[in-house]
Amino acid sequence: MSTVAEQNLPVVNALRVVLYEGQGADALDSAERNSLLNGLLDSGYAVTCARDGGTLSAPDESPLMVLGRFHEGAAPAIADAEDRVDVFTQDITSLATEAVLERVRFVREQTALRVPGEWHPWFPVIDYDRCTNCMQCLSFCLFGVYDVSNEDKIQVRNEDQCKTNCPACSRVCPEAAIMFPKYRSGPVNGEEVSDEGVEREKMKVDISALLGGDIYQKLRDRSDQAKERFAKERDETVALKERKRCLVEMQKDMDIPMEALMSLPSPDEIQRRAAEAKQKADDAIARRMRDRDGNYAEDGLKG
């Protein structure tokens, strides 16, 4: 598993809001709590409903904002005894949901905490129970989303470089091990994988192969043809049409959003990146094979 330090997205704590209804505070009425909960969650804040009964998670180092209908209409000043966690309190007696949200937003801005929802969370999630570490996803993705861990295992490294709504890498995974939890259908969305599902995914790879190797090769071929024609005919319109036709075909085959296809780099750059990714994958596989063979040899000697 990769370490947090290897990741691209910065790890920044988020504000944890606590709806407090314990000692020293009155209970919220159901409609008020419901409205607050929806408002806070819609705005991207994690909320802890602290009431009697039930188990809650322990505090981490995320700052806390404690909201409550405190007695005498004044929020108590609270400090962490270990001085690890910043705690803010706010009395919400007679405050409407919007006014509460405004105060929460103010605290978040003051503390320079992560802005919720600024990035659409679309990225691949690997099911390591299924993954065979074949590295096809690494070779396939041209946006640098995947990488190899220190243990030579495939990992998702740069989530934010993934193209929103593009599930293409999950289509080339022969084991249906790549999920996009926000995708509309299974098994890409995380639905349990049936044998039929694996076959369906494999079929997609086979079809793509039948159509002329990997789709990037296909794109390169088409682009080269278009270049040739462009050179011969000096007709930019024809070349552009050709590229567009190729992209539309790929879009249909693999459910890739046109936006993602349009952001592909030039054919030369595609070739360079594809070669680089493939090299990385081949190196990782070779190292693993060497390690495995070394282990076998060692076992043989021991035996």
Add this chain to the structure above:
Amino acid sequence: MTEKPCLLYCHCAYAKVVPEETRREVLKRLNDAGVAFEAVPDLCEMSARKDPALERLAATGAIRIAACYPRAVKWLFHAAGAPLGDDQTEILNMRVQTGDDVADAMCRTGEASS
């Protein structure tokens, strides 16, 4: 799972893949049940951000989660370096189960089935 589980609700705030009425129903029922619970805006975002809150939630031990497909939830936690304990986790799927079914399962007392 013998201890009282921590209840976790995911609002899936940045996509429309969980039916709105299911989410609202589950949240309302948790709200009305009078028990303590945790609610997060979006487990996917937290996973990608390696939000320390996931580690905190995974560390509670027994946990019952209302979110989406169990396979996706399991590996979202894993990707954040906060693997869930297999025998202490129950995941309800708001993408396919009704709001009532999920809320009933979340709010029931006694041991959870994993």
